[in-house]
Amino acid sequence: MHYLDNLLLNTDSYKASHWLQYPPGTDATFFYVESRGGLHDRTVFFGLQSILKDALARPVTHADIDEARDLFAAHGEPFNEAGWRDIVDRLGGHLPVRIRAVPEGSVVPTHQALMTIESTDPQAYWVPSYLETLLLRVWYPVTVATISWHAKQTIRRFLELTSDDPEGQLPFKLHDFGARGVSSLQSAALGGAAHLVNFLGTDTVSALCLARAHYHEPMAGYSIPAAEHSTITSWGREREVDAYRNMLKQFGKPGAIVAVVSDSYDIYHAIREHWGTTLREEVIASGATLVIRPDSGDPVEVVADSLVLLDEAFGHTVNGKGYRVLNHVRVIQGDGINPDTIRAILQRITDAGYAANNVAFGMGGALLQRLDRDTQKFALKCSAARVNGEWIDVYKDPVTDSGKQSKRGRLQLVRNVEDGRLNTVPVNDGTLPTGTEDAMVTVWENGELRVDEAFAMIRTRAERTRV
Template sequence: MNPILLADAYKISHPEQYPDNTEYVYSNTTARKSRIDGVDHVVVFGIQYLTKEYLVDRFERDFFRRPKDDVLQELDDFFVSFFGPGAVDVSRYGDLHDVGYLPLEIKCLPEGTRCPIGVPFMTIVNTNPKFYWLTNAIETLVQNVIWNPITAATIADRYRQLLDKYADMTSDSPGFVDFQGHNFSMRGMSSPESSMTTDGGHLLSFNGSDTLPGTWFVNEYYGPNDGVLIGTSVPATEHSVMSAGGCEDERETFRMLIQDVYPSGIVSIVSDTWDLWKVLTEIAPSLRKEIEARDGRTVFRPDSGDPVKIVCGYNVKMHASLPESREQWEAFYEDGYDAVFTPDGQYLDEHGKVLSMNEVKGCVQILDEQFGSTINSKGYKELNPKVGLIYGDSITYERAEQICKELADKGYASTNVIYGIGSFTFQYNTRDTFSIACKATWVQIDGEGREIFKDPVTDDGTKKSAKGLLQVYRDTDGTICLRDCVSKSEEEETILETVFLDGQAFMETFGTIRKRLRR
């Protein structure tokens, strides 16, 4: 596709709408608001993909390197069919073609930086006064490409901070967190491209991923990465494999996998094709000798039910009846209970359903009982290293947090569980999750600079823009801040760095960016 068309239609009519003798348009990109409680920043990521793939490679391949007459005829034909005859003067695109590159300068905070909400992380300005219209002509493309990797990187960083917190508190293996968040999202994402950019953001915080295109994406746009582990995974089964062996021969399927197919290394086996509790309390213990003899770990994967209860079990109030009044229920939940053991010897959940003892215990406690554990230096149990647990269905940040907390309450290290983080986390977002927007704040007309801004009286303040030339700086405690309405010399003192200039993209490796975020 001709990259000129990677835009909202109304952008095509804007060049004629600026005042006569407009020479420069200066714009910024800012995350204006957070719709995720407790998140007051975004992780800058995906800018290098934007500049290399789109502003350099696609413009060169699909615009500048093509014959000028072919490009203009194609655009004219398209605009006539879309807007009608005479609506668009395509000669300006011919003038741009003659230049041979996009005459723009883009400055950005280094990728991997946490940028506070409300502070611009990027500015764009044209470098040739003839192409004043180009700054905001690429606005749609810029937002379309970068909002997803920024959002994914921010969400993954939030998971990372949560898992680091509980690992520091309960585990002797904090390095395990590198693999504790595992990206399962590809099949639920909107496109292969969104899968790649999402996984790139995820891989800034973790090494575990089943999204193969994500590691390709990192190496292609953020390489070279020689000697740096980007993404990795392990052999794992799916329900078709388990069910093909037959319900009656499920034990043999497990045995074949851990002895014949994978006699060493880590193997992950989906365990709830039929009866999860039977697998954990009958089949797995019957293969304990084989599991412990392996040079590796056998990981069990539940794949349905309430993640918190499947992993952690229930918090039972002993010798009690279910609450009846609203006040009793509130006290019940406030005390952390979600089940009761009744005087007549039944376990009941909050809905009155009778629970088995296995449901009450949950997977981690059952694996502990069947395979043993050790007490680490912090006083928490770590499962036998020959077995493990991964849960990847409907995981959210809140559920991961609850699992970590309940495991700690039961005396288990948080690193006993790996989380498969899927599209339930990464796809349920939009550009408005962090209200990422590009807005012009300064123009130069006939040699005179003019500070511009927007501040709609009908808005709640979210859409109020900065004004004039902008300086992004760090204050004395290192906080990233914005100062607007500055002079040109002050603007040049910004901590934003040039990442694109007149057709050239300036690159960093993924390893450098990842270290910046993790430190």
């Protein structure tokens, strides 16, 4: 047994002592997860299914308990050995919890419950709290999917304004460049898959593996041959044009797309002299689409300037909406890309008369790493407990921060049948308010995964909501 595979150690230290802290007579607890606001006013729910398959699929064993008992004893924390032994002996190691959540891919306004966790066995009422650490990590894929989804709405607006085929162009306009910038392989996989809920372009291979393993998706995203600085500069500055010619020779086939970083020395010289003069006829004859990648400087200025220079060299057509579309060439910007620079670049080139068709974006750190739990103010809180046979509201309401006031009661997210509006309400007797329907489904119960969705369905669900 490896320590990192032990569910009992996938928690915070102080959680080991919490079974001793509830009121006498407690035999049930109820928790919920929400985004309490943040950068965006709605979130895209994704990643719970993967987390559950990874963390909860294997039943707890006595070997797990032995390992956890010894570690917590040395660590200075009490440990509920008898409680865990009972779960193994009486329940086969399956955790007595019920997890309900909105379907993955759902776009939900902030300040609404996204999932709930409740105990199902009176003797194991303390288990939901023990799982907080691992379950709240859903904040990460939800936040990545949310950032990606909002970027998609920005790009869509510019494509609808300037492109003859906005929906055909959109899926490949934002490419995931983030694998090397995250803290772990798991983050790359889960965050990368979250981006692929919205787009089809990625260089994060682990995201493809996660979508295949946990969401039944044979191939979730696509990429193209592309140069990096080492493969260009290894030819030497005096042979820069030969490095570019080699890219055309290796990958420049009719209908192909090949991306070449071109700022190792001087992006403007590379476009004017190498691509626009020396190699111009070879680019055209190849039948491929050449994608120039600047990788330094001010992103807004460099992209705009590069389009003008490429236009001078290769020309353009004017589409049905009156915007220029370059012949044979495009630009992809990956350096300095975030939601703000995407919007600024698209506004700049639109003002200059160029269609959004002409550019694509690669986002790395701002997509998978430059975010944290407070980006969307995620929290998992207890909202109800049954003590001496009676359910009581459990909540916090700190005088120093009203934004941290938590919800009360056994909660349910409901959808108004008439207008589709979502609202979180206490449903202590199991009866939904008139004119509403349940907006959550039971995804996990007593060791069993109850919902096992395909990635394609999650994508469809996220696409249904637009702004």
